[in-house]
Amino acid sequence: MSTTLPNRWLRARSWLPQRLKLQRLSEQFALAAVGIAAFLLCWHLVAGQIHTSLGSFPGPLQVAEQWSGLVAEHRQEKAREAAFFERQHQRHAAALAEDPTAELVLRPYRGRPTFFHQIQTSLLTVLAGFVLASAIAIPTGMVIGLSNRLYAASNPLIQLFKPVSPLAWLPLITILVSALYQSEDPWFSRSFVVSVLTVTLCSLWPTLLNTIVGVNSVSSDLNNVSKVLRLNWWTHLRRIVLPSAIPHIFTGLRLSLGIAWMVLIAAEMLAQNPGLGKFVWDEFQNGSSDSLSRICVAVLVIGLIGLLLDRLMLLLQSKLSWDKTAVLR
């Protein structure tokens, strides 16, 4: 959440000489390193004590080992894919040498998706869902925020649907998509559409609510300026309302993106849609001695990606928002 802190905080910071700033920064890094080291140590000590049906709970070392295992698997798979196409090309070249008019079909490679393929799928899905949610929530929020009556009419619905868990939406969406999304040559696979729609439905609320609040909180003085200047509806929206709401909208977008990522993993797990969630579920069902370590890798990667997505959003906010005094954390 971004909060507005007094200006003097920022000013006081810029007073600090360069050397002091550097010192503070390195201190921060040192403390973060200490925190991480302590966590790894505790994990290591505790993990050895826990015995499960799949052997003892993996410590950091086993997890790191599995990480390299997953990387190696991915490399192997890529090598296999390259070899597959290489063989096809050779066959095609031979066929062309025999008969120059031969009709050739390049067959796609159908290998098992690796961990990294699943990451790609998940990222693509979450971005599609998030963009769709924003494209719905921001304009809708602006329209609702501008009219008190519309707000009164829609607020109960928003409050009703906001807390619905993705797990409850999922069966409905799956059924609806298989009923309505039927085409001979679909652009997207059905599972992708289901995941995207689930993410959209669950993640649009924070952006919607924050946009409404932002539009509603345009100061009455600025509204009066707009009236004195006789700005028309569109200019008023573009020059006064939208910029006023931008900091709120960004707060909403950040919350939405976080929710979108969490929801996606759950949806993939439950619906067996391709992605990181499916990876976790498959490993859980697999129940081999490596499974727990692999799930730990997935957990860490999911956290890391969530963190990176949030940072990305912050970067976007600091580039696009006029309100540079909002402390971004």
Added chain:
Amino acid sequence: MQKPHLELSQLGIEFPGANGPFIALQQVDLQIARGEFISLIGHSGCGKSTVLNLVAGLLQATTGGVLLNNKEVNAPGPERAVVFQNHSLLPWLTVYQNVELAVKQVFRGQKRKAEMRDWIEHNLALVQMQHASDRRPAEISGGMKQRVGIARALAMQPEVLLMDEPFGALDALTRAHLQDSLMEIQARLNNTVIMITHDVDEAVLLSDRIVMMTNGPAATIGEVLPITLPRPRNRIELADCATYNHYRHQVLSFLYEKQRKIEPLPSQAALKPAPGVKRA
């Protein structure tokens, strides 16, 4: 007889309240000539801002009305530019863009691009702010913001300039400085000005007439005091001027004898100097 430039006629307004309508203002009659500088003074809550908002068109009168050049005013418009108490600049626009927004809106189709730019720069120069035209409101001081607010209002080339305690939030030195600037600009452009103030010195120094309002509810004009001090006026010379001090005395006696707020003051607060008596 020549028709007045701006006329407030039988002006009154009621607001719906819990126990029936609340009469905020009634029977406000005032005729203002072109180029006149009017101050509205009175205790808090007496409806000064309501009068200003009625002239601006931001509020609608229940009875009577406002006539500008003999035409009734019932909606806001740039010919009655408002300088707001807390500057009301758009924080996401630079100083230049803030004035530009007003100029583009008012002179669309009348001025060419280069003319608009000259006009914006001219108005920023009037308030001595051209050096900060690329800064945002958050990066300049309160006094500078208020200057830009004035420049934005002047750039609309208004017939009437409405100022709602324009210097109320500023420190005494900055306020004195801006008062001098305002006097100079007004002498040059001959704008009609209605200014709300709490500051007795400010009112006497700047005005052609001081309109003193009675306490609400049902507030109205109590007395109108014409100030005939010659212009240009110099605050230092006036500090010893008997006429000036006589005017001050009249305003003070209206505010603190005739229209004393009836609320009993705690004994401690009574010892402190009353607000509005501080020297500019």
